[in-house]
Amino acid sequence: MTPSEERPCVxxxxxxxxxxxxxxxxxSIYNDGCYCxxxxxxxVPRTRGRKLAT
Ligand SMILES: [Zn+2]
Incomplete structure (x- = not known):
């Protein structure tokens, strides 16, 4: 147990x-994030360059 290893995201x-x-x-080890x-x-899937105008 290493207390210094309390990182939210390694x-x-x-x-x-x-x-x-x-x-x-x-x-993947190449994935820098914490999620797949x-x-x-x-x-997040979003329309690029377009704003959803409601
Ligand atoms: Zn996932």
């Missing part, structure tokens, strides 16, 4: 899985 590391609850997708491509918050 760097690319082998054997990590998606942080999304119930998701056990293994993350499906749950990646930064890549």
């Amino acid at each position: 760097r690319a590391q082998a054997g990590r899985v998606c942080r999304e609850e119930g998701c056990h997708t293994r993350l 491509s499906v749950h990646e918050p930064m890549s």
